[in-house]
Amino acid sequence: MLDHLQADIAVFQEIAKPVAEAPNVLWFGENPKIGMAVQARPPYQVKPFAKIENVPNYVIPVAVTGPVSFLLFAVWTTNDKDFPYVRALSKAIDTYSAVLDCAESVVFMGDFNSNALWDHLHPADLNHTSMVERLASRSLVSAYHHVRQVEHGREVERTFYLHRNKDKSHHIDYCFVPESWADEIKEVQVGSYEELSNASDHRPLLVELNLPKAML
Numbered sequence: 426m427l428d429h430l431q432a433d434i435a436v437f438q439e440i441a442k443p444v445a446e447a448p449n450v451l452w453f454g455e456n457p458k459i460g461m462a463v464q465a466r467p468p469y470q471v472k473p474f475a476k477i478e479n480v481p482n483y484v485i486p487v488a489v490t491g492p493v494s495f496l497l498f499a500v501w502t503t504n505d506k507d508f509p510y511v512r513a514l515s516k517a518i519d520t521y522s523a524v525l526d527c528a529e530s531v532v533f534m535g536d537f538n539s540n541a542l543w544d545h546l547h548p549a550d551l552n553h554t555s556m557v558e559r560l561a562s563r564s565l566v567s568a569y570h571h572v573r574q575v576e577h578g579r580e581v582e583r584t585f586y587l588h589r590n591k592d593k594s595h596h597i598d599y600c601f602v603p604e605s606w607a608d609e610i611k612e613v614q615v616g617s618y619e620e621l622s623n624a625s626d627h628r629p630l631l632v633e634l635n636l637p638k639a640m641l
Contacts, residue, residue, distance in 0.1 A: 432631065433469050433639050434489060436535040437462045438501040453485050453499075461501045461535070463487050469639075471497070480520050481505045481513035489532075493636045496528040500535030500599075511539035512551040518559045525563055533560065533601040534641060536585075540597055541578030553577065564604040568632040568641075569596075572613045582615040584628050598630045600641055609635045 442457040443450060447464075451471055454460020461483050465471045469491035476486060483501040488494075498521075502513045514537060518525070525531060537556075544552040557567070557577055570577060583594035602610070616628035632641045 432466075432641065433491070434463070434465045434471070434497065434641050436497075436499045436501075437464070438536040451487060453483060455482075461485065461499060463497065463499045465489065465491070468492060475524075477520055477524075480517045481508040484514055484517035484521075486521065486524065493530070493639055495530035495532055495603075496524070498531065498533045500533055500537055502536070502538045508551075510547075511537060511543075511553050511556050512547055514539070515551040515556045515559060518556065530603050530606075531563070531565060532603075532641065533565065534599070536597060537599050538597050539599075540580075540595055541576075560601050565601040566604050566607055568600045568602050568607075568610050569613050569615075569630065571607050572610055582628075584615060584630055586628075598628075600630060600632045602632070602634070602641075606634060606636065611635050 438461050439459050440462050442452050442454065442460055449465045449470060451463045451473060452460055453462070463471050469489060472488045472490070474486035474488045474496065482503055482505060483499070485499045487497045487499055489497045498517070500514060502510045504510065505513050508516045539553045539556065541553045544554050549555060554577065567577070569580070575581070580596035582596065584596050584598035586594045611633040614631040633639070634641070
C-alpha cells in the first residue's frame, strides 16, 4: 500500500491485524478484525512510544525515526461511551500534555471523525474547534487547511463517503504538522471518489513535505 501511495509514513484505520508480523508495521486494536495500523518504509522506522493508560481509543503515540524524526499521534476516534469521536482526541491532547511539552516535533494524523460543522453536537470545550485550538496552542496546523487556505468546516474536498454514497460525504481526516513545517509543505492531495470508491469509504489524505522529501 505504501508503494502504491508513495508514502513514507501512513496511518490506516479499520484494518485487520496482520496474519504475520510485518517489518515496520505497528497494529493497535482490541478486535483482530478491525483496528489501526501505522506503517513506514525505509529509511523511516516506527516504534511504539510509551502509551498512557485510560486514554480513549484510539490516539496512539508512535516514535518515527529517519531523515526527520518526530512523535506521531496516530488517530482513529470511535464512538467511545464516555468520550465519543472528537471528545476522545481533545481528552488525549490534555492527557498527553507533559509528553507534548517535551517533544521537539509532533504530528497528529488519521481519521478524526470530526468537523467544525458538528461543533454543536459536543461540549464547547471538547468539540472540533476546541480541538483545533488545543493543537494551535502547541503550534500545530492542519496541512490541508494551511495549503488550501480554507477555514475548518468549509472544506470542498471530501475524505469520507458514508456507505460509499457520493451524496453523503464529509471531511473528517486530517494531518496536523508543526507550524515550522508549514512552509515546507509541497503538496496536499485527497484521493478521488471515482478511483477508490470500490476499495474504501475513505479517500487517502496525502501530505508531501520537503524536510527532506517526506510523504505522510
